[in-house]
Every structure is written in structure tokens, then in C-alpha cells.
Amino acid sequence: xxxxxxxxxxxxxxxxxxxxxxxxxxxxxxxxxxxxxxxxxxxxxxxxxxxxxxxxxxxxxxxxxxxxxxxxxxxxxxxxxxxxxxxxxxxxxxxxxxxxxxxxxxxxxxxxxxxxxxxxxxxxxxxxxxxxx
Numbered sequence: 001x002x003x004x005x006x007x008x009x010x011x012x013x014x015x016x017x018x019x020x021x022x023x024x025x026x027x028x029x030x031x032x033x034x035x036x037x038x039x040x041x042x043x044x045x046x047x048x049x050x051x052x053x054x055x056x057x058x059x060x061x062x063x064x065x066x067x068x069x070x071x072x073x074x075x076x077x078x079x080x081x082x083x084x085x086x087x088x089x090x091x092x093x094x095x096x097x098x099x100x101x102x103x104x105x106x107x108x109x110x111x112x113x114x115x116x117x118x119x120x121x122x123x124x125x126x127x128x129x130x131x132x133x
Contacts (some may be wrong), residue, residue, distance in 0.1 A: 032074065032075075032078055035071065035074070036067075037060065037063050037067060037068070037071050038071055038074075038075065039108065039111075040060050040063075041056065041060065041068070041071055041072065041075065041081075042075070042080065042081075042097070042101060042104065042105075042108060043108055043112075044056060044059050044060060045081065045095060045096060045097045045101070046097060046101075046102070046105040046108060048096075049096060050084070050094040050095065050096040051094065051095055051096070052092065052093065052094055052095075053065075053068070053069075053072075053093055053095070056068065056095065072095060075101075079098055079100055079101075080097065080098055080100060080101035080104070081095055081096070081097060081098065081101065082095070082096050082097075082098055083095055084096070
């Protein structure tokens with residue numbers, strides 16, 4: 001019997017996909033990265049060697065502590081983020097990207113460049129429409 005996940009995956013995979021395991025892996029990656037805040041967390045972790053929880057919370061305006069903790073845990077479980085706890089009082093916790101996630105930084109940079117180009121084209125189009133061109 002096909003699960004709901006399998007049905008959803010089959011709707012979104014390419015018919016040309018030779019390997020169902022590979023298709024599922026791509027779908028899983030998009031599912032993780034597509035969660036709200038995940039890309040912003042990775043982007044900010046990519047900007048520094050390591051960062052503490054509250055500092056990360058400050059630079060990502062609008063994210064709650066609960067959601068940030070949940071996303072960091074998910075990213076840690078997927079092998080994209082490492083968490084280092086220092087034996088101090090109060091405990092100091094720092095997060096950093098794994099080497100696997102640093103490879104993703106290249107993709108994130110390209111995505112950021114694409115977004116900037118795309119947004120500038122939208123702004124140009126909006127200005128042209130306002131001017132009646």
C-alpha cells in the first residue's frame with residue numbers, strides 16, 4: 001500500500017528520474033530547505049564561523065526562540081549544523097555549519113544573486129507600468 005508521502009513524492013518528481021531513491025533525496029532536501037526560516041538560518045551561519053543562539057535570534061528578526069530552536073535541531077539532525085556546548089556556567093552554546101552545509105553556501109550565494117536580479121527586474125517592470133510604457 002502506498003503511503004501519503006509516496007503519493008506526494010510521486011506527484012512532484014520528474015518522470016525522467018532514473019532512481020526513485022535519488023528523487024526522494026532531492027524532495028527531502030527541498031522539503032527541509034523550504035521550511036520557513038531554514039535558508040535564513042543557513043545564510044547567517046554561513047556568514048560567520050560560529051554563532052550563539054541569541055545572536056542568531058537577533059539577526060533574524062521575527063523568528064521566535066521556539067521556532068529557531070526547532071529549525072536548528074532539524075538542521076543538526078540532517079547533518080547541516082553542529083552544536084558545540086562549552087562546559088561553563090552559564091553554558092555557552094555555539095552553532096556552525098558542517099562541511100556538508102558549507103558546500104550549500106555556494107548554492108545559497110547563487111540563489112541570493114538570482115533573487116537580487118529577479119527583484120530588480122520586477123521593480124523595473126513595476127516602474128515601467130506606472131509610467132505607462
